[in-house]
């Protein structure tokens with residue numbers, strides 16, 4: 495470990511990539527499209543080691559960081575100092591490169607867990623949006639979504655999450671809800687009966703609509719219900735009692751986006767089963783800290799990760815440090831200049847490389863071109 499090494503280079507640029515197909519709307523938003531923009535920060539230390547990761551840094555921050563020792567911004571027992579959360583992936587990667595350890599090994603040590611000899615966290619395909627809004631018939635919509643599920647199966651997925659809440663904004667309420675139900679039933683029939691199938695309403699249902707959809711899909715054994723409506727103690731208490739009374743073993747998942755400040759209290763009290771704070775908005779280091787509490791309460795962790803592709807890889811590295819880690823959310827895309835080929839999805843699990851840092855590689859020429867075109871560089 496070269497803890498006293500200093501940071502002598504800070505470069506940032508945006509790389510771009512493509513999803514295999516365009517992602518449609520969800521209950522709140524319009525189409526998400528196929529293009530992904532991935533902001534990268536790359537750090538070089540004076541021992542010649544380079545680390546990079548998804549991140550943002552302003553010029554005044556970079557000026558402040560330049561010449562600092564790595565140990566002033568990252569300590570093994572504490573992770574990344576809160577001031578530097580916006581570049582924490584680059585710092586975890588840099589220290590992993592310096593110490594020749596995967597980030598998951600550092601994270602496990604941080605949490606006091608044994609370092610796993612191999613890391614194979616379960617993942618799910620999160621790409622199933624409202625890709626059917628141009629279709630008049632539910633039959634055609636179902637066929638399209640089932641076709642997308644088959645694409646996911648071919649990519650090695652076994653678990654899937656469906657966006658629901660078509661009737662919240664994009665379709666009339668009754669027709670959109672009926673289509674949600676038809677798609678859930680058809681997708682369940684198209685995958686293994688035991689494979690996890692989740693639904694995510696992006697707060698587009700209300701309590702009664704939620705109960706209606708769950709009743710109509712009772713034979714589909716849904717694994718979790720995500721963001722049915724904005725989290726609320728009264729409504730979740732009612733829903734939990736109703737689930738128990740009906741014998742539906744469906745988990746309640748929530749916490750991405752603008753989560754209630756009471757969410758963790760409700761998780762502790764058994765009203766929310768799966769916490770989904772964003773892997774970057776909330777942060778890798780803060781996830782490690784919060785997961786200690788969640789593990790002690792028996793609450794599950796499944797970090798939200800969508801729209802940048804990098805989260806597919808970063809979230810895996812929490813899996814050896816969090817006992818109740820449940821799923822990596824996988825938003826398939828290829829980013830020009832980012833080599834993630836060491837990661838593989840097989841039978842619903844991510845095979846995480848036993849390589850230093852996050853185990854990803856940047857193409858030097860493409861990154862240099864992007865720094866030139868849209869980024870910045872600061873050297874000591």
Ligand SMILES: [Mg+2]
Nearest residue numbers: 694720721750
């Ligand atoms: Mg969601």
